[in-house]
Each structure stands twice: as C-alpha cells, then as structure tokens.
Amino acid sequence: MSKVAIIGGGIIGVATAYELAKLGEEVILFEKNYFGSGSTFRCATGIRAQFTDEANIRLMKYAVERWEKLEEELGFDINFRQTGYLFLATSEEEVEAFKNNIRLQNKFGVPTRLIDMDEAKEIVPILNTEPFLAGAWNPKDGKANPFKTLFAYLFRAKELGVDAREHTEVVGFEREGDVITAVKFRSNGKVESVKVDAVLNAANAWAPLINEMAGLKRDLVPITAYKHQLVKTEPLERGQAEPLVCPPSWNDAYIIQDGEDGGIICGVGIEHRAKSLDDYEPTYDFLRGVLRYATMIAPPLRYAHIVRQWAGFYAKTPDKNPAIGKLLDNFYIAAGFSGHGFMMAPAVAQAMAELIAKGRSKVPLDWDWYDPYRFERGELRSSAFQIG
C-alpha cells in the first residue's frame, strides 16, 4: 500500500480519492477552501457523450456508463438523470456537420440521432421551433447534481479511510530528483509535512501553481482561467426544459433545467479571462447577453425570474482538452478540463487511480491524446467541442 496525496477537493480530486481507496491505497486529500468550492459547484450540471472527436467520445461513452451505475455504487441520490442533450442547427451547413458528428458518435456506440423540430418540441415543451432546422439528440446524455455527486464520493471515500482535509492549503513539496517525497500543507495557520509515495495535481485552474511548487515550469501545462458565468431561475416544475438545449451557432448559448429544483440554468459563450484566481465577479454584459439568447431558445422563459448569477472557471488549455497523465516519476496531473471536469470525473478518476496504483488502466482513456507534455511539444489536439 502506498500513500497518495491529492491536491484539489473538487470532483476530480474527490472521485480519484475514492477510486484509489477502493484499490486499497492510503489517500490524503487537500482542499484549500471547502470541498467543491473551486469549479465543481459552479458548473452547469450537464453530462454528454456528444463530442466531435474519437478520444472524447470514447471517454465520455464510458463515463456515462459509470454515471448510470454511480447512484447505486455510492448509495446516495445524486440526481443523475438521462434527460438528453439537444443541439440545434440554424443552417443547412450545420445540419450537415451534425450528421457527420452523429456518424462518428454512432460508430462508437453513442446513440445520437437527427430529429425534426416537432419531436424537439415534444421533448422541450417551451422550445421555440421557428429558428431551427433540426436537432442532434442523444437521450443517453444527461445531468447530475455536482454537489451531491461530490459528497457521495466524499462520504464513501471517508468510509474507505481517505483522510479528507478542507481549509487546508498545500504550500510546497520535498522533491528528490524526479520523485516527490513529501507534501507541505498549512491548516489553521500551522505548516505541517506528510511523506507520500505519489501526488496527484487535481487543482484544475490552480494546477499551474501546484506544478510550479513541484519545480516544474508554470506553463508546462498552460491552463488559463476563464470566467464562465451562469444565471438560474427560481425553482420551476420539472419537465419544461429537461435536456441541455444548445444552438452552437448562437455563441454556444444553452439552457438546462436543474435536475433537483427545476430552476432553469442558462449559459452562453460570453467569456472573460479571470483577473485573478479569486475573480468570481459576475458581469453585466453576461446577464443581459445570456438571457437574450435563452429567451430566443425558449421564449416562455421570459416569465420566469432570475434568482442568481454566478461565475466559475473554465480552466482552459490551448486545445480545450484536459491534461491527464504523469509529469514526474510519481507526480500526476488531471487538470485543465476546460469545462468538462464534472462530466468526465467518473471515468477520469477511475483511470487515474488505476494508473497510480497499477501503472495501467482498463478505462478507454487515450493517454496520448491527453498527454500533459503535448503543449511543450507544440502538439495541439483538435479543439474539444466546448459547451458544458
């Protein structure tokens, strides 16, 4: 049994802690704020396999299969619901592009199909059918509650012996050659140190700072925090806009009904580079811009009330694909999820845990594709299809 330190108490860190504990490893998990406070609780809840490249499609197909069994495995209601993703085309060219994507997705067993707007209206009763030509519909996509999912993992991880520490900040490492030997952390103003056999950097937007502490170049894995904002309505009766509905050509605007309280979450690709890693300030242009599109997608939304607007980070790499793999002999990274960390977590956590504990994984994760050294080599992947 070896001792693994995980840095970052978001969904990736917590889920990996659970998977490692399941494999019998000893885990100490650090979160500098409270669990989930970074990006996990700020996410839009969506889960999809409708990507446009093989690596992400295969990874997410596997992730969805894990999601389907997660509630049973963790014994906790995480509000996972397969209510689908509905992408909407506004032009003939886009319909053609959708068809190509669908062919690729079908090839790997993702059951996406092209639907007409009558069917779309049945699925989303408040949908505006008029501007759209067709939809790409995968009923197996869905959503879950980020907070409950994180806590379900956390409760089970603790039962399996994970030492999970909130409000505990990692401040440095001890390193011998390419091996990290100890993690230094501060809690209640006191700095302590713990010997470790392996370290996972799961700090997402904060990951470059952790890499730097490990003696690596800060931009070895270039991750930039972009404020991705959302607004949400008051709770509404379920069934009015269950799938994530997104016309990609409208600046990636989308709406999705919260799987628990039924409030409708609205997002759009109006992005601002965060001024700092504390910069969660929502912006006025977003508030108006997002609702302009949301009411074009679902006009009856005009009668709902917005109760809050918030920002979280899309921790973006240059190709919007995460960095997953090994950086030093015993120093690993799973970060830079560019908005897809929550949906990928069950698959990535399992793959990462198996890699750390056994040196290999049965998860269909294309290690070359997500190689954290690819940026240094100047090898960028085709951009992952962005929207949550």
Add this chain to the structure above:
Amino acid sequence: MSGKVIICRCNDVTVEEIEALIDEGVTDIEEIKRLLRVGMGPCQGRTCMPLVIAILARKTGKKPDEIPLPRARVPIRPVRVEVLVGGDDE
C-alpha cells in the same frame, strides 16, 4: 398539518434536517446550503440564513461571527427575465 419547524420556507427545510446533517459531520455552511438547498429558493436566503447560522453555532459551539455568511449574488431580488432582456413589452 404536522408540527414542522420550518427554517427555509422556499424549500420546506426543517430544523431536524439541518441538525441531522450537522450530526453527520457536515459543518460548513456552504455545504449545508447546497446539500439541503437552504437559502437557494426565491427568497435567496434572507429569512433562513441567520437561523442556519444560529443552529450551526449551537450545534458546533462556534460563535456566530466565526460562520461566514454565504455571498449575496446578483440579482439581489428575483427579476423577471423579460425585464432583463429589454423590458416588458406586452
């Protein structure tokens, strides 16, 4: 109707539910808020948050000034979507 002690009116969260969660070891107000959805309804936590802080203080022995108030968010009162888009034009 049963004798419930309601803390969060919007989501019908009772004092017993909050105490039970604290007993399970969840003592961060942000976590309690999100797990029970206290303060996440249309009143935006105005009525319930001081009560949650009081319960948390009583159960954990913390002083109320050691429990941070969850941040208020825009809009600080619910606003109809059509107003934010361009005004009620009907």
Add this chain to the structure above:
Amino acid sequence: MSEVPPYLQRGYITPEELFEIIPKPSEERLRARPVAVPECPQEIPCAPCREICPTSAISMPTPNDIPVVDYEKCIGCSLCVQICPGLAFFMVHYVGNKARITMPHELLPLPERGEEVVLLNRVGEPVGKGKVLTVVPREKTKGDTPIITVEVPIELAWEVRAVKVER
C-alpha cells in the same frame, strides 16, 4: 438578572416605585393647581417635554437623563402631556374629595365632555367610573395628541392612567 428593576419585568411602574425615583408632589401643591408628573423612569434619548415647558420647570441635563419636574415652577399648562412621545406625562389636581387626571387619549372614540367613562389602572383593569371634564382634540394640542381630563375619586388619583369609552 437581579438588577432588572421590577417595572421593566412587568411593563408598568407602581406609584411607590415611581416616587423612589422622583419626588411626589405635596398634598398642598396637588390642591393648588394641576401639576405635571412624568412616569418616565428610564434613561432614553428624549427631550421634547423640556423643550416645550414654558417655565423651564423640567430639568434634564442631557436628553438621556430622566425628566424631573420642579413642581413649584410647574404652572399646569399640560403642554408636556400633549407633546410627550412616550405618552408618559400626566397631570394631577386634587379638588375636594376628587382628583382630576389629565392624560393623553390616542384612541377612538374620543370621549365627549361630560361623558362618563370606565377608569382603567396601569394594567388596564377597570377600577371605577369617572366623568370627563375637558377634552382637547388632536388638532388643538401642541403635540398632535388629544388629551382629556377626567374626574376620579381621590384615592384613585395614582391608579387611573387610562379610560375606556363605552358606547
């Protein structure tokens, strides 16, 4: 909490408690002409009685001090009864075997001159009946509060502090 004065536990003050805090007007003074008696034992930031008194009979070094009336300087004009925001000033005047109590009355209906009303003590219990001698309606007072003077048996002079109009 032993230092809590009993009047703050109950919400009313007995004449005995009051006259431990301020002096009681002499029998002679009470018979001479109406005299203002503040039932205001608590230090609160308030000064209109002192400000309105035409003879500077009310001493109150700062607004947070309690009002103390110099009964010899008091001419019984009732302006303090009219202005007092706490409705805590009363005038008492002994006439024969009756006492005339002047008090604010901010309720409807306002009694009429000569009307017989139910006399209430400091806890609102009826303690007898008395006749209303004068009524100054709201618009004619200096303090926007109607005041009435009611005649009561002399032994109730320090009990009756409100009336109830029964129609």
Add this chain to the structure above:
Amino acid sequence: MRLNEHPVLKFKRGREVTIYFNGQPVKAYEGEPIAAALHAAGIKVLNYSANEKRPRGLFCAIGKCSSCLMIVNGIPNVRTCITLVEDGMRIEPQRGKAKLPKEAKPPEFRDAKVVKADIVVIGGGPAGLMAAIHAADAGASVVLLDENPMLGGQLVKQTHKFFGKREQFAGVRGVEIAKILEKEVRKRDNIEVFLETSAVGIFQEGDEKLVLGVRKNKELIEFRGRALIVATGAMEKMIPFENNDLPGIYGAGAIQTLMNTYGVKPGDRVLIVGAGNVGLILAYQLVQAGVEVEAIVEAMPKVGGYFVHAAKVRRLGIPILTRHTILRAEGKERVERAVIAQLDENWKPIPGTEKVFDVDVIALAVGLRPSIELLHQAGCQIRFVRELGGHVAVRDEWMETTVRGIFVAGDTAGIEEATTAMLEGKIAGIAAALRLGIAEESWVKEIERAQRDLEEFRSGPFGRHVAEGIRKLLAGVGENV
C-alpha cells in the same frame, strides 16, 4: 376587514377596481398590492409550498420572503405583496412549483434606460432621504430610488411620535416626518426620484458604479454614478417554532404595512412575540386600529423596548409575559391558536406552564437585521457585530465602506432608530459629496455636528450598546466574511 376610522391616520384609497380570485370577483382599490386586497376580503392562504404543499400566506409584505407567490394573469411566482392591483386581474393560488406557458413571443432585446448622477442613493427611508437632501445641498446631482410607491421607508407606518430633540423631529409622528422630508426632497431640483424601483445589483465599471434598477417590475434602468449611498434598511428576523410558516403568522412590519399603509386589518385577535420597541409599538397600533391584542410574550426577563411604550400598552390591558416563548402555532390552513410556555433559567420551556391563546394572528417582533445584500454583493467587507443586529458592512466614521465610493447609512449600517438613521444619512450624503470633490471643505463642520448629535443620542443605556458595536466595527473586531 378594511379600516375606515383611525385616531391618527387617514386612508386615501384609489379608484375601486375588481380583481378575480379563482374566478370570484374581489373588490380592490388602485394603489394597493394584490395581497392587501385579498386580505381585506378575508383570503389569507396565497399558495401551497414548493415541495411539501404547505399552505402559505403573507409574511414579510416587502417582497423579500417568497411566501406570497401567486399566479397572476397566468404568470407564476408573482410576489403579490408588492404587485399592485389592476382592474380585471386574474389571481390564483400557486400549488407547488410553477409551470410556464408553452408558447410566448420572444421579448425584444433593447438597451436599458440610463440615468446618470454624481451620487445614487438607494433607499428612500429616513437615512436615504437625509443623505439625498444633504448631498444635493452640498452641490451633488443625486438620484434617489426606492422600492415602495411612496417615500419615507418605515416612517410611513409609524403612527407614534419620535423621541430625541426638536431638531431631530422629536414629538412629531413618523408618518408626518416622512411628509416633511419628502417635501424637502421634492423642493430640490438636483434630486431625481424613482419610486417602485428596486436596486438588484451593483457592478463596478471603471470609475463608474452601475446600479441595476428595475422599475415597477417592468423596466430595466441603469443608474450610473460615481458614488453610492446604500440605505436599504432592515428586515425582520424569523424564529423557529412548530408551524412557524402557517398563514396568519406575520412579521410585525407586515402587519404595520397592511394596517397603517393600506388600512386593512390583519385579523381579530393577535399574539405578539417580542417586547422590544417594535412589538410594543405594534401592540399599541393594533389597539388603535381596533384589533384585540391577547398578550405579548418575551423570552428575556424584561421588556426590551422603551419602558414608556410598555406602560402605554399595559394600561390598555395587554399583558406582557416576560420569560415566555411561543411553542407552536395550531390550525388547519391558518392560525387558529397559539401555544406558549414559560422559560426556565436555561431558556427551556417549563412543562406544565403551557397556555393556549385563541388567536388568528401571530405577530413576530423578534428583532431586525440589516439588509446588507447589495453591499455584500458589491464586495464590501462584512462582519458580524451582535450589537448592530448581525452582519454589517465595515465602514469608517464618514460611513464609507471598504469599497471606495460606496457609503452606508441607517439600519443597513446597524439596527438603531430613525433619528440616528437621519443623522447617519446626513453624514453619508455630505461625505460622498466631499469625497467626489464636489462639496466645499466647510461641509466637514456639518459632518462633525452630526457626529456630535449622534454621540449625544447614543450616550444613554440603549445607545451605549450600539456605540459599543460601532467601536468594535471601527476597530476591526469581528470576523471577516
């Protein structure tokens, strides 16, 4: 249940209109909110809660608590306590979560109206009005917004006369002070007033502060100023007890609004919880409106408010039960009874001391807390200071918060009195104009005068408590949040 005669107030009602509750016609008057009209018709159950479908009625009456949401003309989640009636309105109780209509026309995207001024004052109560008056006199252009249809804030519900000194309107009724201050504001042509306008957020855009406003729930307005004064007042605290959400349980302020602003009786027999000034004043106001008050219960061993307010209600026969608390409300769809009990030294109810009151209204007057949401949202540093009523914004002696250019005054800065709110408003108004370089240096003397008045006002036992809280705040004691 409408009041027509009142010893202090005169009710001016608007044109009579008809609204429809579940299809049944209900008489209403223009200018009153839907919930007040329904109350006057005896309709108290306004909706059934989102998850448990528990009956709910009016609670806060100021658009904050979500207890009065109804379906109005087919649109769900309308706050009926602040939405005014219109002839022919169709109103239905909401059951659970709302459903949107299936079809609608997309709203047109339009630029918002922009209103610019040197100083934006949020809140037209005593603090905000004084801030606007003094900022304007010091030379600033001012825009003042308030959520209510009239200026004055809580003053408009206050039938009692104010304490303090003559220059602080001592001896004048709150409702009259509101009129005086409103007249002063209207006299100044460098003050622009927006009523029925909520400030829903503050954004910093360069040197400018953008206050996002919503007028009449219909119109978006961008108020742009270089300085802001937040004087948004306070809101009532709630306490836990069984069935504390039953219709017929109100915040004290809600009852004052119904009764003193709209001339609607809240019910017939009332139990008041809390013998602070709010509870005591409310008891007196209820009697003035011809409503019976069964008792006031107070958990503390003494009356918390001014003794003179207590004496006023005691001599009208209202018992004040110190060291008592409410255990539960009972009733099927609305309050029918209240059960209280005596408390022991450890604040635990003593078995066997229960008393039952047959009341249809329970009024909660258990304290106020500052409405700091806007300040908190804008990023001002917040601390918990018990003496000031809970969480407050850290500010300096000129009432400026930790965000430069954002000032605070009145109950928002700490729960106190309308008198001190007015003095703080004066300080904030002048200070903002000075900070912007608009006011001449000589205005500093006016600030100092107001500070001396505040000090004098706070030198008694009540004020000393507040002064202690302010000292803590200025000294940086208390937790940052």
